[in-house]
Amino acid sequence: MAAAKKKVERPREVRNSKVGRSYFVGEKLEAGIKLTGTEVKSVRAGKAQINDSFVRVEKGDKPTLYHAHIDEYAFGNENNHNPTRPRLLLLHKKQIDRLKFELEAGGQALIPTRLYFKEGLIKIEIALCKGKKLFDKREDLKRKTQMREAERFVRGRHR
Known part of the structure; x- marks a missing residue:
């Protein structure tokens, strides 16, 4: 009998951990x-x-x-890529026009939220985001701590 192959766990996606903390996330697109x-x-x-x-x-x-860091391939030869080079995104013309209109209106930025595989292809999810001010970040932190304390209280009462 043939030996069973070991299944290597690979990450399914790469997430941007700063998005929820630093931005109000609006419309999302897949590119x-x-x-x-x-x-x-x-x-x-x-x-x-x-x-x-x-x-x-x-x-x-x-x-x-811009500024997406993809490490050089360990087994690559002298034709290896530059880790932080700018990379083109592939979108439909209508989507690009709508994004340009939203960005020109001001106050928003296009931020990638995750990089993932879909049917063998690498896709990136981008979102129209608006930056949070310091007091917004503080409010989120207060809300999280209140929710955590309420959950602890409920768990403690029902035990």
């Missing part, structure tokens, strides 16, 4: 991302980070992802 071969292999290995990244719509209607 394709243009990557090289070694970048795809690094993302499959879970070696990607999108915490400090953002999206701009460049001249010529090209949405571009």
Whole structure:
């Protein structure tokens, strides 16, 4: 009999942990991302980070992802990629026009929320976000602590 293959656990997605803390998240869109071969292999290995990244719509209607860090592929040769290079996002023309309109209205930014696999392709979820002020962050923290204390109280009473 053949030996059973070990299933290697790979991360299904890479999340941006700063989004919920620093932004009010609005409309979300799914976009394709243009990557090289070694970048795809690094993302499959879970070696990607999108915490400090953002999206701009460049001249010529090209949405571009900046400051996303995808590690160099460990087994890559001299043709390995630059870890922080700008990467083009693939969207429909109508979606790009709507995003440009929203961004030109002001006060919002395009922030990637997660990078994931869908049917063998790498997709990125971007959201129109509005930055939180310091007092908004404090309010969220107060609300979280109140909810945590209420849950502790309920658990303690029913035991």
